């Protein structure tokens with residue numbers, strides 16, 4: 599189905615573009631977590647990151663690659679549901695970091711960059727997971743899968 603394939607290519611290219619933007623933001627946030635000498639700066643940066651991730655996840659879920667993947671390859675619907683669940687977990691983790699910084703800024707600040715890198719690792723693992731699901735669905739759809 600050529601028209602569906604074109605639509606999917608658009609969703610995938612949007613996904614990769616958004617991943618690239620978030621990577622830049624994560625690199626910047628990582629620098630801030632090392633250099634920050636106040637919890638306020640980290641809280642502001644984290645709130646911005648949360649807003650961008652929330653919006654990106656919403657785009658992925660509604661009209662983006664997740665919706666298209668389920669449409670062209672329904673057998674991946676449970677994997678797509680797991681990816682949606684990971685979105686919720688990632689946002690909850692940012693909320694937990696915000697709570698820690700707000701409730702105990704002095705105790706949290708010294709080791710915050712380690713905590714943030716754990717989050718970044720989870721986020722990159724999620725991205726890897728979604729790229730793999732999309733690639734499998736595309737390969738199946740155009741018949742070049744193994």
Ligand SMILES: [Fe+2]
Nearest residue numbers: 655658685728
């Ligand atoms: Fe995602």
